[in-house]
Amino acid sequence: MRPLVPSSPRRDEGEVPARLPLTDRVLVLVSGLVVMAAGFASLGMGLFGWDVPAALSRWMSERAVQGRVVGAAAGAALALLGAAALRPAFVRLGYERSIVRATGLGEVHVSLRAIQTLARRAAAQVQGIRDVEVDVYPAGGGDVSVRVAVMVAPDHSIPELCDEVQARIEQYLRQTAGVSCSQIRVLVRGVAREPHRPRSE
Template sequence: MRAVDRLMALLAAIFFLALGVGLAWRVTGGEPTLGLRFLAYVYGNPWRMALGVLVLFSFAAYFFWMGFRRRRTVKTVLCETPLGEVRIAERAIETLALRAARKVKGVHDANINVRATPMGLDIFVESTVGPDQSIPQITQDIRTRVADYIRETVGVSVNTVAVLITRIAPEHKARVE
């Protein structure tokens, strides 16, 4: 459960608890309490009422959205073994490909996107490289390194590795050798 979901659930629980306690108090013959006096205070001014309506509608809209939202499905790559299936999340392959791409000399950062196709994996690499690098050489190195590493560690065939150099990082002078 996300933090915002917890917060909304907590606020809703406090609201309904207060409402329940107030009603129980009245049912058992208690005098009008703070809650009822607060309602009368809100009811006495159109702006306060509008604010109250807004808060209640926001709550209602949030819980409607909670009720109807779909769970995010995890895209996976399937491998069959004699003992059952092995499904590897595309995000897991992206993490591995990212580490492989970053190990190529001259690559400063990379962003990976993996798509599973019937022919194998299509891997898209967006990379930031250092200055004074041969772009054709570095793209070839990224392609080879990522494809080999994924084949070796995941055991799934790689169809294409597309490399896009998006940025040349500014030169960084090393402070130490």
């Protein structure tokens, strides 16, 4: 196995797109729909003379109790939505999910996203490996568990490729991030197609 030399980072290599949590995505979606509906109502009032408040007031007065219940429920829902939308402004920012190493001068936090990028880069350096996807999970004690899904090139020994992927990831993470792997699972998703080469006459 060739010695592993950390390569210089590239902006477009191994970047992991950030994802909002599901609850925040739902909150953004609902807030956007409410604001959009209010915008269309205001636009209609300005351009076409819609009297939305009068229509709502008339509907509520015609239905008395039902109208008041619906109005109260809508007001409560909007109040809760506004309070939820303000929540991020009052939440103290902290570290993202990370592995913590204690040193003589304090703590060092290495994010799981950074470890994932390093592991992907190490696996991609193995000759015969294609389309690398990596997931990293904390394993306790400062270690991580790594799951690697790859495509392999034809005419390569799959067991040897998997062994080299595991060895390179373990060595690379230890050298560059000071992180040990408790487990590295490799999933071979398939065999990649080689580009078609025209036959020589």
